[in-house]
Amino acid sequence: MPSFEEELARMIRKQPSDLYILPHDRYYQLSLAIKGTLLPFKQVTRDYGQRFISYLKYCANMAVSEHRRPQLGAFKFTYAHQKINLRLSSVGDYQGRESLVIRFIYPLNDIRFNFLVPHQWERLQQYRQQRGLILFAGPMGAGKTTTMYQLARQLLPKQIVLTIEDPVEIDHPGFIQLQVNELAGMNYESLLKLGLRHRPDVFIIGEIRDSQTAAMSVQAALSGHLVLGTIHARNAYGVISRLQQLGIDSYYLQQVLTAVSYQRLIPLVNGEQAILCDMLNRHQFSDLLNGTKKGEMSDEWSKALQQAVENGEITENTARQYQQG
Known part of the structure; x- marks a missing residue:
C-alpha cells in the first residue's frame, strides 16, 4: 500500500482541481475533478479512508479528533519541485461519517491556457491597455481567475498588481495577494480601501458580490x-443588469466599464479544454443601456462553436450543449 504522501503525489500527477473523499457504508470513494468532470480514482476501506483524512487534517493544522463539525484548513505540498497549495474542507454527516474535499491550487506557470478562438485573447489584451473595469462572468471552474492572472502577469515587473480573493486560488509571487477573512473584519470592501493606499496599478477582485464592493x-x-x-x-449581457442591481448608475457604467467577458471551458475532442468568450465592449454597453439591444449569447458565440465543429476541434453534441452558454 502506498504511503499517504505517495497517494497524494499520484493524484496530483493527474492535475485535478479537486479531490473528494466521500464515505459509503463499507468503504470510502476517492474521486478527482479533472477538466470539469468528476472521475473515480479508487475505493479504499473505511479504516484507510479515515486514516487518510486524519493525515490530511494533521498536515493542515485541523482538529484531527473532531469528526462532526465543519473545519477548514490549508497546507503546501511539494511535487516535482513545485509548491502546490491545498485548501481543505471537512464535515461529518448525521451518522458521524466524515467527508473531506481538497482544492488544489497550482502555480500559474503550471496551468494550461488555451483559447478556442485565439484572437479573443488578443482582444482582451487590447482592452487591458484601455484601463478601466474589465469584468468576467461564467460558472465556477470556467477559468476566470486564470484569465485575469494571465492578463495581469504580462504587466510585471513594471506595474504593481494587488489581488483580493476569497480564497486565493492561484499562488503568484509577483503579486501582492490579500485574502478575505470575514471573522477578522477583512472583507472585500475593507481590503479594497487598504489596497488603494498601496497605490497598485492593477487590482484583481475575486468576486464583486455586494453593492459596497461594486x-x-x-x-x-x-x-x-x-x-x-x-x-x-x-x-455577458447579464453583467450589466447585475451591476445595476448592485446600485451602479448607468452613467458610471458607461464611463468606467471597458469590457465584459462571459467565458466557458469547452471540452475538445483531443481531451484538452479551451476557453471560449462572449465579449461586450463600450459601444455594445451603450446599446444595451439605451434599450436598443437585448439578448443572451451573441451571434459570435454561436459562430465560434460551429466553426470549431467544422475544424474538428469539438463535437456536434458539445456545440449543442454550450449553445446557450
Missing part, C-alpha cells in the same frame, strides 16, 4: 487603475 471597484477604475474582477451572471 462601488469601490468603480471608484478604483475611475481613479485610473486597471480593475479586473468576476461577477455572477448567466451571460
Whole structure:
C-alpha cells in the first residue's frame, strides 16, 4: 500500500482541481475533478479512508479528533519541485461519517491556457491597455481567475498588481495577494480601501458580490487603475443588469466599464479544454443601456462553436450543449 504522501503525489500527477473523499457504508470513494468532470480514482476501506483524512487534517493544522463539525484548513505540498497549495474542507454527516474535499491550487506557470478562438485573447489584451473595469462572468471552474492572472502577469515587473480573493486560488509571487477573512473584519470592501493606499496599478477582485464592493471597484477604475474582477451572471449581457442591481448608475457604467467577458471551458475532442468568450465592449454597453439591444449569447458565440465543429476541434453534441452558454 502506498504511503499517504505517495497517494497524494499520484493524484496530483493527474492535475485535478479537486479531490473528494466521500464515505459509503463499507468503504470510502476517492474521486478527482479533472477538466470539469468528476472521475473515480479508487475505493479504499473505511479504516484507510479515515486514516487518510486524519493525515490530511494533521498536515493542515485541523482538529484531527473532531469528526462532526465543519473545519477548514490549508497546507503546501511539494511535487516535482513545485509548491502546490491545498485548501481543505471537512464535515461529518448525521451518522458521524466524515467527508473531506481538497482544492488544489497550482502555480500559474503550471496551468494550461488555451483559447478556442485565439484572437479573443488578443482582444482582451487590447482592452487591458484601455484601463478601466474589465469584468468576467461564467460558472465556477470556467477559468476566470486564470484569465485575469494571465492578463495581469504580462504587466510585471513594471506595474504593481494587488489581488483580493476569497480564497486565493492561484499562488503568484509577483503579486501582492490579500485574502478575505470575514471573522477578522477583512472583507472585500475593507481590503479594497487598504489596497488603494498601496497605490497598485492593477487590482484583481475575486468576486464583486455586494453593492459596497461594486462601488469601490468603480471608484478604483475611475481613479485610473486597471480593475479586473468576476461577477455572477448567466451571460455577458447579464453583467450589466447585475451591476445595476448592485446600485451602479448607468452613467458610471458607461464611463468606467471597458469590457465584459462571459467565458466557458469547452471540452475538445483531443481531451484538452479551451476557453471560449462572449465579449461586450463600450459601444455594445451603450446599446444595451439605451434599450436598443437585448439578448443572451451573441451571434459570435454561436459562430465560434460551429466553426470549431467544422475544424474538428469539438463535437456536434458539445456545440449543442454550450449553445446557450
